[in-house]
Amino acid sequence: MLDDMEGELLKLKQEIETIKRVSPISTYKDLEVYQLSYRAMLITIKFVICNLPNFEKFDLVDQLRRSSKAVPRLISEGYAKKHQPRGFGRYLDDAAAEINETEVGLQQCIDLYSENIDIELVRWLVDIYSRLGKQVFSLKNSWVYVYKSSSPTS
Numbered sequence: 001m002l003d004d005m006e007g008e009l010l011k012l013k014q015e016i017e018t019i020k021r022v023s024p025i026s027t028y029k030d031l032e033v034y035q036l037s038y039r040a041m042l043i044t045i046k047f048v049i050c051n052l053p054n055f056e057k058f059d060l061v062d063q064l065r066r067s068s069k070a071v072p073r074l075i076s077e078g079y080a081k082k083h084q085p086r087g088f089g090r091y092l093d094d095a096a097a098e099i100n101e102t103e104v105g106l107q108q109c110i111d112l113y114s115e116n117i118d119i120e121l122v123r124w125l126v127d128i129y130s131r132l133g134k135q136v137f138s139l140k141n142s143w144v145y146v147y148k149s150s151s152p153t154s
Helices: 002-017 032-051 060-079 087-112 119-150
Strands: none
Touching: 002 032, 002 119, 032 060, 032 087, 032 119, 060 087, 087 119
């Protein structure tokens, strides 16, 4: 079982490192930021949260579970509103907030529960969520530019 878990973690980490930009984008699943956030969520839930103390069940565990799951959900939901001037942007703003919350929660895991977790894995996840924050910011800015330049009133 431990070998299976290690194999799954290795596979997810390799997938993150090899995510490729898909062009043209025809679905939210083609967005690099969606792919990265979904895999980071899987690792956070399957390999970090499960190692936290039981007394954190209704605090740090619950918050990390919610915030990490929210990021890919917000990106996919926002993508459905990509045709609205501010629709996608609002969801990306919310995704950025959840990314920040997840990053802080992971840092708290390092600072509070280093004996319970794989510190190197969690540090790596902090870096991934930092990268996600930058990608969401860039996506929002480029999407606004694309939308403005393609609108009939510009």
